Amino acid sequence: MKIPFAGFFFIVFLGLSCHVQAQKKDLPKQNKWGYVDTDFILSKMPDYQKAQKEIALLSDSWTEELKIKYLEIDTLYNEFQEEAVLLSLEEKTKRMEEIKAREDSLSAYRKDVFGFEGQFFQKKKEILKTIQDRLFDAIEQVAKEYKLQTVFDKAGDQNIIYVNAIHDYSDYVLEKLGLGDPNDVVR
Template sequence: MFKRATTFLILCLAFSGLVNLQNAQAQNNLSIGYVDPQAILSKMPEMKAVQQRLQNFADRKRQELQDKQASFQEQVTAYQQKSAVISEEAKQKEEQRLGQLQTELQQFQTQLQQEIQQKQQELVGPLLQQIEEAINTVAEERGLTYVLNTTTSNGDVIILYASPSAREQYDITDQVMQQLGI
């Protein structure tokens, strides 16, 4: 019984060592880089045109919203001026109509924000695709296993600190910009 337990223990230790050796080899093959796509995007020459188109689109949409708000306000003012001389039934109908207009105005405002976001995605999407392709090219050239984004889409920083030597070794932002001709 003691021999079996000893043999079993030796086999477990040997297996454990083999697993640790395989893990160490896998970690040696692991190569990670990181990139700041927002910095690249901001330096792309096409971005100025995209920003201008997006600004023009947003301005047009905001003007539509302002026109609708002004029209609504005029109707509210007109109601307030005539409310003293109209019947209760007419007041209720007018208040109901104005309430519906206000709801429509709020829905239009929400829709406007969605349209602006959609337009931004439509205009910036091809640039992000170019950046992704350049990242893939640089990662393959450098033999990287993973490439991390330095920030989230909300602007939260993921990589809080990297030493100068780590930045030099792992930050591929400049190489991606070179790949893009920036």
């Protein structure tokens, strides 16, 4: 028996249709999602404010240290410029090498402190770790409590063009952190 061309497509379509219906039974009934604004939540956390101040002080301290070292090098260079006419070629070379060595050392130190994965980055990560852990634990609790499969961060790099405020779970996360506004009525 020969199956007409249109009949062949009907049989394939019917088979795929049954396969898709069988797979749908395994999926949750509703793919629920929500979003939070971590910038907003962090702004309400006193621990985060304290950590930000500590990070700023640390940054300022290292920046000031670098400024002092740059001024020392600048002073050496200015002294060299003033005395250059009186110095022998050998003394000029020696002083320029000393200035260059200090510049190289300072550049390496600046990179070690403020470079990618530098001391400042590591210290900042260490200071913020417990705060971030608390925040993500609270987000996870809210997601499980409200049966959310996906939670987006409005403050992150996500390109959310439009979001209905009904999906905002930031207030619930604040409540989990014990930072909810007692006068604010959460949906």
